[in-house]
Amino acid sequence: MxxxxxxxxxxxxxxxxxxxxxxxxxxxxxxxxxxxxxxxxxxxxxxxxxxxxxxxxxxxxxxxxxxxxxxxxxxxxxxxxxxxxxxxxxxxxxxxxxxxxxxxxxxxxxxxxxxxxxxxxxxxxxxxxxxxxxxxxxxxxxxxxxxxxxxxxxxxxxxxxxxxxxxxxxxxxxxxxxxxxxxxxxxxxxxxxxxxxxxxxxxxxGHQKVELADEKAVTSLAKWLRDDLKTNRMAVNFSQNGTAGGVSAFSAMGNLPTNNFRYGHFDGADKLNAQSINEQILVKRGGCYACTIRCKPHVGSNSTYKVDPAYGGPEYETLGSLGSSCGVDNLEAVARGNQQCGAYGLDTISTGVSIAFAMECFEKGIITEKDTGGIQLRFGNADAMLEMIELIARREGIGNTLAEGSARAAAAIGKGSEEFANHVKGQEVPMHEPRCKAGLGLGYAISPTGADHCHNIHDTGYEARIGSGPKAMGIMEPLPSQDLSAAKVR
Ligand code: SF4
The missing domain is CATH 3.60.9.10 (Aldehyde ferredoxin oxidoreductase, N-terminal domain)
Known part of the structure; x- marks a missing residue:
């Protein structure tokens, strides 16, 4: 073989x-x-x-x-x-x-x-x-x-x-x-x-080893990578802050979806950022097989919102989807929501964006307390956000409608709610504002999975040359983030 x-x-x-x-x-x-x-x-x-x-x-x-x-x-x-x-x-x-x-x-x-x-x-x-x-x-x-x-x-x-x-x-x-x-x-x-x-x-x-064509070369490459990761600026930042390191900067550049994508800036961003996590709820950082970066937060809390460190902790996409997207700036509540999604096996992005969609429908009078079972489903209501996660996981009440995803939920609710369902091809939009990252938005449109930030290159990657994606596509020189010319789109 x-x-x-x-x-x-x-x-x-x-x-x-x-x-x-x-x-x-x-x-x-x-x-x-x-x-x-x-x-x-x-x-x-x-x-x-x-x-x-x-x-x-x-x-x-x-x-x-x-x-x-x-x-x-x-x-x-x-x-x-x-x-x-x-x-x-x-x-x-x-x-x-x-x-x-x-x-x-x-x-x-x-x-x-x-x-x-x-x-x-x-x-x-x-x-x-x-x-x-x-x-x-x-x-x-x-x-x-x-x-x-x-x-x-x-x-x-x-x-x-x-x-x-x-x-x-x-x-x-x-x-x-x-x-x-x-x-x-x-x-x-x-x-x-x-x-x-x-x-x-x-x-x-398992008890076996992957056979390598040149084990010595791979061992030396692994060592080089380990050494490089100790000083590489991005890797060190990831070790200390994880993906939450992007929260405040993304808010400042208008890229942090807020109140169901009404805005790209969230006033409460600093309450959800890496510094707040590190100072208030971080228990330890964990990682993945053979990776020395160890960027994954494990957070805990014994306050109003109980959080078990075994479930890890909220990362950037979750801080956005359960946090800013729902207008929630309570870090412990977002960490609790992350735990609920982990315990029930829910994608935090689609869950948060579906709840934010329902919040917008509630605030616009498209759905009422009668539909929500009395829940005041307003932006910023942390308890409502957490209650909705329970209902979605169990498919109870309005949770059953939202468990179908925001596109199908909007079709079922009607009354113009389709305007507020943020999805591409039925998949909820992740925590990157496509009006800020236009190339990523275009990527969502042509990707077979729809809106998935992991399947497309981010516009900031063309500008700052983060990662090797643009190079692999033959784009050797940095391009302005907002560029949508033939130099980027080809
Ligand atoms: S491999 Fe795991 S621990 Fe390492 S950077 Fe990636 S997500 Fe973080």
């Missing part, structure tokens, strides 16, 4: 209970590489156009890349893909953490999950040994409860678990897949697809 791959995709059919392995050759990997390449390969070949995204004919694919599980910073990521119940087309999301690396150490490059189990199940993978196990006792529990229960059942707290929460079980259209408790493959409703298959979790443990 070509170095960097194990040459095997695990196939689990939950309808028949059949477990098998596809053997892939070098040509396969040279053509489809890994991650989204593998996901596209399986979806385009095996999922017919027109199938119900939440039906048994849809397939759920977990895919890694050639360096996943190789001890080098940034190699902990895995992709999850399926036909999306949110945009009705291509669905895919990525997550960091440790689960993807563990899957590779178990000797698998990807997993294709087919069909639907009769009762809730989870999959247990230990190297070549794969079992489908009963998960009826886990159904309805939070992600932390389920991870602990599976690790106890299988006899080790080092077993890695990826899973859905109750929101995925209830097929909320923007439910996510969560691995290692605080790493979410958030976008495009992959958790709803997993829930539709009655699959609560995939637990994995």
């Amino acid at each position: 070509v170095a960097g791959y194990f040459g095997k995709t695990l196939r689990v059919n939950l309808s028949s209970g059949m477990i098998s392995a596809d053997e892939n050759d070098e040509n396969f990997y040279r053509s489809y590489f890994g991650g989204s390449g593998l996901i596209n390969y399986y979806l385009l070949r095996e999922v017919d156009a027109g199938v119900d995204a939440l039906g048994p004919e849809n397939k759920l694919i977990f895919a890694t890349g050639p360096i996943t599980g190789v001890p080098i910073a940034g190699s902990g990521r895995n992709s999850v893909g399926a036909k999306s119940p949110l945009n009705g087309g291509y669905g895919q999301a990525e997550a960091g953490g440790f689960w993807g690396a563990e899957l590779r150490h178990a000797g698998w490059d990807a997993i294709v999950v087919e069909g639907k189990a009769e009762n809730p199940v989870y999959i247990w993978i230990e190297d070549d040994k794969v079992e489908i196990k009963d998960a009826r006792h886990l159904w309805g529990k939070t992600t932390l409860e389920v991870q602990k229960a599976i690790q106890k059942e299988l006899g080790s707290s080092t077993i890695r678990v990826t899973q859905i929460g109750p929101a995925g079980e209830n097929q909320v259209r923007y439910a996510c897949v969560v691995n290692d408790i605080n790493h979410a493959a958030g976008r495009s409703g992959m958790g709803a697809v997993m829930g539709s298959k009655n699959l609560r979790a995939i637990a994995v443990r």
Whole structure:
């Protein structure tokens, strides 16, 4: 087998209970590489156009890349893909953490999950040994409860678990897949697809090493990267502040969606920024497999809003979606909302943007207290935001309407509410103001997933040359952020 791959995709059919392995050759990997390449390969070949995204004919694919599980910073990521119940087309999301690396150490490059189990199940993978196990006792529990229960059942707290929460079980259209408790493959409703298959979790443990063509060269590259990350300005900033480091600056430049995208500047931004997190609620920072940056916050609070550090902490997208987008400047409330979304397996972006949409409808009189069950759904009402997360995860009351995503919710509510649903192709817009990052907005329009900030290059990246995206597209010289000429759009 070509170095960097194990040459095997695990196939689990939950309808028949059949477990098998596809053997892939070098040509396969040279053509489809890994991650989204593998996901596209399986979806385009095996999922017919027109199938119900939440039906048994849809397939759920977990895919890694050639360096996943190789001890080098940034190699902990895995992709999850399926036909999306949110945009009705291509669905895919990525997550960091440790689960993807563990899957590779178990000797698998990807997993294709087919069909639907009769009762809730989870999959247990230990190297070549794969079992489908009963998960009826886990159904309805939070992600932390389920991870602990599976690790106890299988006899080790080092077993890695990826899973859905109750929101995925209830097929909320923007439910996510969560691995290692605080790493979410958030976008495009992959958790709803997993829930539709009655699959609560995939637990994995491996004892193998990824074979490398030149181990010495990779080891020396990993060392260079480790050393560079100690002094690299962006990496050091990430270590100290995480993605929350962008909150105040983005607000100042008009890029922080506020009150359902009415504004790009939030007066309460400084209350949600990295400094506030570090000074008020940070317990520690955590990270992903082999990464020395360790940018992930773990926050805690025992005040009005109880927050358990096990669920990590709010990062930039969450601070925007549950915070500024809903007009909420209470940091502990946003951290509590982050915990609820993690415990129930909800994408924080789509959740916050759907709630902000409902807040705007409420303030404009399109929906009333009668619709919300008495909740004063106004911008800035932190308790209302938290209550809505509960209702969405359980699909209760107006939460059931919002669990369909803001585009479908607007179609159901009518009365001009469509004007206030911020989505592209059914997927809620992330926390970057497309009127400020126009190129990103254009990217949303032409991306198969719709509005996903991870699938498009940000305009600031062309200007400051952050990352290698523009270079890879042949744009070698910095371009003004606002440029939308042929020099950028080609
Ligand atoms: S710790 Fe942060 S920087 Fe490192 S891989 Fe994870 S998300 Fe990326």
